[in-house]
Amino acid sequence: MAAQTESPLAGEDAGPRASGRRRQTLILAAVLLAVFVVPTSISGTGVALPYIGSDLDAGLVPLQWVVNAFNVAFACLTLAWGSIADIIGRVRAFALGATVYAAASLVSVFAGDVILLDVARALAGIGGAAIFSCGAALLSTVFEGPARGRAFALFGTVAGLGVSFGPSLSGVLVESAGWRWVFAVHVIVLALVLLAVPAMGRAVRENRVEGARVDVLGSALFVLAMLLLTTGIAQGSQWGWAGPGVLGLFAGTIAVLALFAVVEKRVEHPMLDLGVVxxxxxxxxxxxxxxxxxxxxxxxxxxxxxxxxxxxxxxxxxxxxxxxxxxxxxxxxxxxxxxxxxxxxxxxxxxxxxxxxxxxxxxxxxxxxxxxxxxxxxxxxxxxxxxxxxxxxxxxxxxxxxxxxxxxxxxxxxxxxxxxxxxxxxxxxxxxxxxxxxxxxxxxxxxxxxxxxxxxxxxxxxxxxxxxxxxxxxxxxxxxxxxxxxxxxxxxxxxxxxxxxxxxxxxxxxxxxxxxxxxxxxxxxx
CATH class of the missing domain: 1.20.1250.20 (MFS general substrate transporter like domains)
Incomplete structure (x- = not known):
């Protein structure tokens, strides 16, 4: 059974209502700051690729993976992080994701080799998946009624602005300070977010799934299915959409997803409860x-x-x-x-x-x-x-x-x-x-x-x-x-x-x- 609670903010009954609103504002600000970084990175990193390639003497394929590694890791791990947040707590999972993202961005700042940069970007994608999933879950926990609607409206606005203006912001940074500052800004912003985590932890009363364990097999199968699907689509124009390679990847995707569904029905604490879907x-x-x-x-x-x-x-x-x-x-x-x-x-x-x-x-x-x-x-x-x-x-x-x-x-x-x-x-x-x-x-x-x-x-x-x-x-x-x-x-x-x-x-x-x-x-x- 999950732990039950009447109020999402710890101690709100004892303290004045204004104090509860301040805690909500702090949590909202921290989540929105972190959320802005992620889509900005998704859409803006491509602007820096020519400069990265020239500076690190990188070939076309490893250079493309500066963007692809982040996107693939992000897409594959988002669902897993949502389940992890229900088990270990949303504040803890959010903080862990922000820490991973900040650390990976710091490695990106000092990377002297494109392969190291690719690895760092994949790790940043893993952290970004946690920020998005756990940030949304935190807002759902903390806000109710019209306030929840406004909070998620801001969530959507900030995410959309990050995607929309990421290329422009990255272009300014690249031209004025160099490509490494695209990642350095991420480190600075997420450091500010992490400063707010202790207060967030004291303010939020979690609804955890007690006694649950991370669904490792289900997570692995879902990641594999996403990799097969994206690879098949990306190679469609090169191998031919009706070619055996592409059809094999699509068939593999269907087979792995079917196996994933079977596993999730039998696991006591699945990564994805099919009843929700x-x-x-x-x-x-x-x-x-x-x-x-x-x-x-x-x-x-x-x-x-x-x-x-x-x-x-x-x-x-x-x-x-x-x-x-x-x-x-x-x-x-x-x-x-x-x-x-x-x-x-x-x-x-x-x-x-x-x-x-x-x-x-x-x-x-x-x-x-x-x-x-x-x-x-x-x-x-x-x-x-x-x-x-x-x-x-x-x-x-x-x-x-x-x-x-x-x-x-x-x-x-x-x-x-x-x-x-x-x-x-x-x-x-x-x-x-x-x-x-x-x-x-x-x-x-x-x-x-x-x-x-x-x-x-x-x-x-x-x-x-x-x-x-x-x-x-x-x-x-x-x-x-x-x-x-x-x-x-x-x-x-x-x-x-x-x-x-x-x-x-x-x-x-x-x-x-x-x-x-x-x-x-x-x-x-x-």
Whole structure:
């Protein structure tokens, strides 16, 4: 049985109400500071890669793993940390994650070898997974009612701002102080967070699952499934989507997930209680950030490349254009929380957000080389609005459906869906883009001497780099080759947009269908 408590803040009955609010503010500030660091690192580290590669004389593959190691570790361990938090306590797990992240970032600051940097970034991803899962569980424990809605609105706002402005902040640090300061700032911020941990520990009364042990086998199987899935998606454009290697990885993913489900049903204290996922409303809410990953995060990642490669924008100009996509994150999560506090249906707002996401993504079809920005401002703002309205609101609503002693597990699963789907969506976008570009250019590229392997050219163009392949052909034919690549890139971009819009539409239908039925009042504990 889990330990029961009437108040989430220790000693609140004895002390004045104002003291309880101060403790809540301290916990909220510490969680939000830590949460801001994580998505900033996810989206911003890529800006530093050229400088890291030059300084450490790193090859392409190990350099890419500076980003990939963090993302994969993050996606794979988020669910496990949620379960661990329910066992050892959320404050302790949160502090452990922040410590691991800070230590790994400190190693990154002084790394003299790219392999050491890759290892440090993987460890930082493990710490980041703890910060997200345990931070959300802490807010669910400490806040109730409208205050919980406001807290999760801030959680969603800060996470969204970290993703949106991470590249800009990292760019300023790289240009003004060097790439190592991207990681040094993480150390400084998390050191401030850790200073607040003793006070957090005294303030929070935990709901732990007594006598439980960490589900090592279940955790290992889930990590293996995530690795197989992300590898299969990433290699789809290189090995062929119907090739034996990719199909084998996907089949392995299904087999391992099936084994994972069997193990979780038989383990006394599973990493994921399948009864929690069986709640229709909870599952519906967990699918909402998946739609955001395909409709918003992919654009956040790849639209700047399109603007530069097909539109001829400088990096600064492309960043300015991207503000139309990200500016709704500044205000709309809090607006959504206030509307819910005034009696507006939270599920109604969430469904509206998904409709706007579908409309916005389809509207981005208006993009073309040389397009008037006023024409595309509306679909960009609509897409950003669709993402921002649900940010934070989903977390609070989902965790209200779960028993307090399972809040860590539930937060872990929700954030696994969010962060895992981001990794999958970005990989799917990049791989599909390269596949379509390759199909459009394979025969023509062969006719340009010096262009190189058509598949390699397609992969380079998909990353937004057209000048590189164009620079390898004779100057007399460079103009026509550039036009070929721009046209192929533009066409592939629009093809993939239709795929993303279709995915978001399917998820909208699923969310509506699942949330229409009556869910359990609270998911039962084992």
């Amino acid at each position: 069986a709640d229709r409303r909870f599952l519906a809410l967990c699918l909402v950030p998946v739609a955001g990953s395909f409709g918003f995060v992919t654009m956040l990642t790849y639209l700047p490349g399109y603007l530069a490669a097909a539109g001829g924008y400088s990096s600064g100009a492309a960043g300015a254009v991207m503000l139309m996509l990200t500016v709704p994150m500044l205000v709309l999560p809090l607006v959504a929380a206030k509307l819910v506090a005034k009696g507006v249906s939270a599920m109604g707002i969430i469904r509206l957000s998904l409709v706007l996401l579908v409309v916005g993504v389809v509207g981005l079809q208006l993009f073309e080389p040389g397009v008037n920005l006023w024409l595309v401002a509306a679909p960009m703002l609509v897409t950003g609005t669709g993402y921002a309205l649900a940010a934070g609101l989903v977390d609070g609503q989902a965790l209200e459906l779960v028993a307090p002693e399972r809040a860590g597990m539930a937060a872990g699963f929700l954030n696994t869906m969010r962060l895992g789907s981001e990794a999958v969506a970005v990989a799917v976008y990049g791989s599909l883009l390269a596949t379509v570009i390759s199909g459009r250019t394979r025969d023509d590229v062969a006719g340009y001497a010096g262009a190189g392997d058509p598949a390699a050219v397609a992969g380079t163009v998909a990353s937004g780099n057209i000048s590189g392949p164009a620079g390898r052909v004779a100057e007399a034919r460079r103009g026509s080759f550039t036009d070929l690549l721009v046209h192929a890139y533009d066409g592939a971009f629009h093809t993939v947009l239709w795929v993303l819009g279709g995915v978001c539409l399917v998820l909208l239908v699923l969310v509506v269908a699942l949330s229409g039925g009556r869910g359990t009042e609270r998911a039962k504990t084992r």
